Amino acid sequence: MACEEAPYDETKTRYQELTSTVPAGGNPAEDMYKYQGFWYPKVFLEGIISAQDNFKAKPTDIILCSAPKTGFTWLKALCYAIVTRTLFDEFKSPLLSNLSHFLVPFLEIDFAESPPHREPQLPLLSTHLPFTSLPESIKETPCRIIYICREPKDTFVSLWHYLKRVVENTESEKMLKIEDQLDMFCKGKSPWGPYWDHVLGYWTASLEMPEKIMFLKYEDLKNQTPFFVKEIANFMGKPFSVEEELDGLPEKTAKFCNFESMSSLEVNKCEKFRPRGPVEIMNSAFFRKGTVGDWRNYLTSEMIAKLDHITNEKLRGCALEFGSSDLGSSQ
Structure with a gap:
């Protein structure tokens, strides 16, 4: 069990007090609140506070982290397949x-009211929280963090499509003009945004603690x-092991978890994610194209220039690059 018994009633009280004072606004399709410098959908805020108050990390925990729509579904599949490869073969996974x-x-959902049961052989946890807002126990224990980010223009386009799926067939869908x-994304008023601050928080921490934090870029993982x-x-x-490598298991794992394989599964085409949770959405919403450079199909030259300018300013002097608008190609 990764959590001890905790005063969840006190957390709920603090959440109620907080939402009466923190600024509300942001994405017109979501009720968002600004908390500790980042914007969160209200439906997740209580879970965030609860995780911060109550989650106790173990040294063996592996925390998968990202901002939304940066390849998180894929990273979780890869890590899960790697960790469980001795428990299940590819036909029983x-x-x-x-x-x-x-x-x-x-963390934002499963630790909202009580700690879930966890099997010792499954050390994986996940969160969209920025590094500065992680529960202190994650920072203080030698547990490991894997973070994935993505080129900002592709991140924005993927997020825009995803939000449209979340609110499709509602009045809010009409408000989601690109x-x-x-404009909201550039101002940082997107779920778990500002995006650039989210990325830089983990990038800086990974330079300071490379043994604790693995920093990945979606484009590198794809290539x-x-x-x-x-x-x-x-x-x-x-x-x-040497035997596993000779058997081509890394390549088999990559193929088993790739976009084409995962998106073609019946569960990911027809079923819903957490139908009784705070957000109900079809699993298919997490699988759109899985490509690099799809922003070219949606953004005007003015939009591209605006996003690239912010990226260049935010990343100036920090040795982190995503590439320029005229490089790379869609896959």
């Missing part, structure tokens, strides 16, 4: 009948998946 988000506990959403499957396994303390 729970990934065949469950969305990866369901298999890896999410121009308005870009060299088998290589990074081995790197992730090594970082998690679950390295592939």
